Structures are given as C-alpha cells and as structure tokens.
Amino acid sequence: VTPDAALAADGQARAAARLRGAAEALSVLEHRGPADQHAACLFAMSLLGAQAAQADWPRAGLPAAPSPGEPAGVRIPVGDRAVVLLAHVAMVLHTAAMPSAERPWHWDRLARFFAARLPASDPDLLRLRVRLLGARVEAGDTSREVFSELMAAVEFHRAGHGADAYLTSVAQANLSRAFRQRPTLVLSREPGTG
Amino acid sequence: MPSIRQELETTRTARWYRHAHGARRAGAWAERVRDYAALRDVLAGHAAVAGTEAGRGEQPPIQLAGLLKLVAQRAHYAGAEPVYRRYRDKQQSQPILRWAGPDPVIRPSAAFLAEARIAAFWPYREGAAEVADAFDMTRVEWAAAYLRALAAWAADNRPLAACHPVAPPPCVPEDMAVIAGAGPRWAAGPTAADHAARLSALAGEVVRTVLRDSSITPLGAYNTVRDEVRSLLSPPPESLADQVLRAVAELTDRMTCPVDGDAALEPGQARRLHTMLGGLSALLAQQARAQPDGYPRTADGYLREA
Numbered sequence: 001v002t003p004d005a006a007l008a009a010d011g012q013a014r015a016a017a018r019l020r021g022a023a024e025a026l027s028v029l030e031h032r033g034p035a036d037q038h039a040a041c042l043f044a045m046s047l048l049g050a051q052a053a054q055a056d057w058p059r060a061g062l063p064a065a066p067s068p069g070e071p072a073g074v075r076i077p078v079g080d081r082a083v084v085l086l087a088h089v090a091m092v093l094h095t096a097a098m099p100s101a102e103r104p105w106h107w108d109r110l111a112r113f114f115a116a117r118l119p120a121s122d123p124d125l126l127r128l129r130v131r132l133l134g135a136r137v138e139a140g141d142t143s144r145e146v147f148s149e150l151m152a153a154v155e156f157h158r159a160g161h162g163a164d165a166y167l168t169s170v171a172q173a174n175l176s177r178a179f180r181q182r183p184t185l186v187l188s189r190e191p192g193t194g
Numbered sequence: 195m196p197s198i199r200q201e202l203e204t205t206r207t208a209r210w211y212r213h214a215h216g217a218r219r220a221g222a223w224a225e226r227v228r229d230y231a232a233l234r235d236v237l238a239g240h241a242a243v244a245g246t247e248a249g250r251g252e253q254p255p256i257q258l259a260g261l262l263k264l265v266a267q268r269a270h271y272a273g274a275e276p277v278y279r280r281y282r283d284k285q286q287s288q289p290i291l292r293w294a295g296p297d298p299v300i301r302p303s304a305a306f307l308a309e310a311r312i313a314a315f316w317p318y319r320e321g322a323a324e325v326a327d328a329f330d331m332t333r334v335e336w337a338a339a340y341l342r343a344l345a346a347w348a349a350d351n352r353p354l355a356a357c358h359p360v361a362p363p364p365c366v367p368e369d370m371a372v373i374a375g376a377g378p379r380w381a382a383g384p385t386a387a388d389h390a391a392r393l394s395a396l397a398g399e400v401v402r403t404v405l406r407d408s409s410i411t412p413l414g415a416y417n418t419v420r421d422e423v424r425s426l427l428s429p430p431p432e433s434l435a436d437q438v439l440r441a442v443a444e445l446t447d448r449m450t451c452p453v454d455g456d457a458a459l460e461p462g463q464a465r466r467l468h469t470m471l472g473g474l475s476a477l478l479a480q481q482a483r484a485q486p487d488g489y490p491r492t493a494d495g496y497l498r499e500a
Binding site for chain 2: 025
C-alpha cells in the first residue's frame with residue numbers, strides 16, 4: 001500500500017461517507033412541511049448530480065439531477081451503497097406529499113432501477129422492495145403477492161440477523177400493518193384440520 | 195452570532211483536521227491515511243475471526259496488543275518506528291502534530307486510534323453539517339442529524355468503533371458542546387455543559403446500539419435516545435404564570451384595540467373572568483406581600499415546615 005494509492009482510495013471513500021452523512025441529515029427533514037420536503041429532495045438530487053456517476057434519475061422515478069456547475073472530481077458508482085441510500089431518502093422526500101395512490105409507481109421505478117444494478121440479495125435493494133410494498137399497502141393493495149413478499153422479508157431477516165434483530169422486528173411490524181389494512185382476512189385451512 | 199456550522203468549524207479538532215489536511219502537509223497526511231487504511235485492514239481481519247465467536251449480528255470489542263506494530267506490518271513498513279514516531283508524545287520535527295497533544299500519559303496506540311476515528315468520521319460529519327446548515331435546522335434537528343450520521347459511521351466502520359475502548363470519535367464531546375452550547379439555559383436546571391456531557395453519553399449509547407445489532411439502521415439507533423435528546427434541547431415548557439401573563443396581555447390588547455370591530459369577549463365570559471380574576475387578584479396580593487420575608491418555601495411557594 002503506497003501513500004498515493006491509499007490517498008486515492010480514501011478520496012472515493014470520503015466522498016461516499018459524505019453522502020452518507022448528508023443522507024441521514026436529509027432524512028430528518030422528512031418531518032418538515034411539503035415545501036421543505038421538496039427543497040430537501042432537490043438538495044439530494046443536486047448531491048447525486050454532483051457526486052454520483054451520471055444516471056437517468058427520472059427513469060428511477062426521481063426528479064432530474066441538476067448538472068454540476070463545475071467539473072466533477074470523484075464520481076461514486078451508482079451501485080455504491082451511499083448512492084442507493086441517498087436515492088432512497090430522496091424518494092421518501094419526493095413522495096412525502098403525494099397522495100398514497102401515486103406513491104407505489106415511484107417506488108416501483110426506483111426498485112427496478114437499482115434491481116438492474118445490484119445483486120438480487122443486496123439488503124438495500126430489499127429495503128427498497130419493502131418500501132414499495134409499504135406504499136402499495138398504504139394505497140390499499142393487500143393482494144396475496146404483497147403478503148408473500150412481506151412474509152419473505154420477515155424470513156430473510158430472521159435467517160440473516162436472528163429473531164430479535166431490529167430489521168426482523170421492523171419486517172414483522174410491516175406485515176402486521178398489512179394485515180390490519182386487509183379488509184377481510186381469509187385464512188387458508190390446513191389439510192386434515194376439519 | 196455564528197451559526198452552529200461556523201462554531202463546529204472552530205472546535206479544536208476541526209482546527210487540527212484543517213491543519214493536518216492542509217496542502218503543504220499533503221505528503222504527511224498521505225502517510226497517515228496509509229496508517230488508517232492499514233488499521234482498517236488489521237481490524238477487519240480480526241473482526242472476521244472474532245465475529246464468528248460472538249452472537250449473530252453483534253460486534254464484540256476488539257483489543258489488540260501491539261497495534262502500531264501490526265499496522266506497520268500491514269502497511270509494509272520496514273519497521274514500526276515510522277508509525278510510532280507519528281503518534282508518540284514527543285513531536286519534534288513532525289509536520290503534523292498528533293491530535294492527542296503532548297501529554298505523555300496518552301500512549302501512541304491510543305493517540306493513533308483517536309485520529310483514525312476522527313478521520314473516518316469527518317466526512318459523515320461534514321455531510322450532515324452541510325445539510326443541517328442549508329436547512330437552518332433547530333438544535334433538536336441538528337442533534338438528530340449528527341447522531342444519525344454518527345450511527346451511519348459506526349455501522350460502516352464497526353471494527354473501528356469496536357476497538358477498545360469502544361467509543362465514538364473523540365471530536366463528539368466538543369461537537370455536542372456546540373450543539374447544546376447556545377441552547378436554553380435554565381435557571382434551576384442543568385447547565386448547557388451538563389446537557390453537552392449527557393448528549394456525548396447518548397452518542398456513546400448510539401454507537402454501542404449499532405455494535406449490538408448489525409441490522410439496526412441509523413434511524414433505529416437514534417430512536418433509542420431520541421426522547422432524551424429532545425427533552426435536553428427543547429425549550430422548557432412555559433410556566434403557568436407566564437401563560438396567564440401572556441393571555442392577559444393578549445386579551446387586554448384585543449379589548450382595547452378590537453380588530454374589525456370583533457368583541458374579544460362575550461358578556462357572560464367577561465362576568466366569569468371578572469369573578470375569577472377578582473379571587474386570583476386577592477391571592478396574588480397575599481403572595482406578593484409574603485415573598486420578601488425570607489422564610490423557606492417549597493417549590494410550589496408554600497411555607498415549608500421547620
């Protein structure tokens with residue numbers, strides 16, 4: 001490891017870490033009013049435009065990222081975790097003031113966008129899928145497909161992190177929220193139980 | 195009055211970081227970056243072994259003997275001396291002075307670990323501060339943004355955060371002092387310095403929460419301390435007496451200067467208020483006369499029994 005090689009690797013890691021810090025701070029603004037949410041979403045898009053490799057963000061259901069005013073230095077790949085998480089936050093802010101019925105379309109676009117760039121087992125891709133499922137439940141979609149994906153998410157986290165892990169409990173809460181939303185619950189009868 | 199971000203740029207660590215990172219010291223900084231990268235590799239290797247022995251998702255504390263020697267080996271130095279030289283208390287001719295200062299009690303390995311944590315956390319801190327400043331965040335929002343960025347750092351750098359002693363980067367107490375510093379100063383309550391100390395302790399709790407559960411998100415980790423952070427940084431609730439004073443002043447204004455001819459009170463309301471305020475007025479007169487006598491009173495104003 002030479003100092004120059006360490007410095008070059010450090011430059012990209014630092015840029016990604018900066019995006020991570022910014023994404024967490026932008027998440028705090030989710031609780032502000034629609035005008036601030038909109039401004040925060042645009043701020044996130046400006047960071048993506050300036051720091052991430054070029055991408056067709058409207059195709060991902062997000063507003064277009066403004067082109068950076070100055071030549072970009074380090075560009076973080078679109079599949080990097082910092083970019084995925086910032087895009088996730090941008091979508092939370094983008095859809096916050098939308099009617100529930102419009103949100104699933106946007107989340108679906110974002111999940112598809114990253115599905116083409118990340119391995120199927122990537123945990124952040126799963127979080128996007130779960131967010132999409134939550135948006136579908138809020139929009140009144142309690143289809144069998146939604147339930148089976150939510151149950152799969154519970155099993156995924158239980159197997160990967162354990163029964164008491166934070167994400168397992170979040171996945172269980174998502175599933176129970178979907179059950180509460182369901183107008184009539186039809187339980188399938190087990191064979192041989194009368 | 196400087197903004198929180200401006201104040202954060204003047205902390206001792208912020209000044210050290212700017213100095214260390216300065217263009218004229220680029221070569222010396224690159225050497226340090228090489229040390230930090232080697233440390234990450236050493237810790238990652240150790241964590242992979244130790245992690246299999248600990249509970250699923252838990253990052254146990256890491257304590258390594260001869261840390262600087264391991265780092266020097268990992269970075270392929272001929273010996274450990276160049277690394278020791280950078281972090282020992284005697285800093286003659288060093289282009290970058292160590293963050294820990296000249297105190298000989300602070301061992302080179304501890305000084306090195308402190309700097310490695312600061313350097314790794316710094317971009318998270320910068321990213322959060324940029325957003326918080328751009329959106330003119332309240333102190334509670336600032337604390338939330340900062341602590342969530344800290345949780346993200348701990349999640350991304352679990353072995354570094356878990357290195358003994360398990361702790362946030364040492365810049366956190368200074369930063370918490372800034373975030374709490376100009377906060378509400380309560381006459382009878384804890385001081386801003388106490389708030390800062392408590393916020394620093396909560397920051398430690400956030401890091402430990404992340405290390406206990408690899409699945410937890412920065413939001414989940416922050417939520418474990420959120421209520422206390424809010425209570426520390428939110429303005430104190432207005433006292434009942436102040437609420438009455440404000441309401442009386444507002445009512446008086448509206449009665450003397452009615453807007454668009456609107457009566458501020460119905461006659462029935464006026465009669466009830468007149469009766470209540472008459473009784474209250476007598477009680478207040480009693481209270482005002484009784485105050486200067488110097489007798490000990492309980493918090494609610496009643497005389498305490500001897």
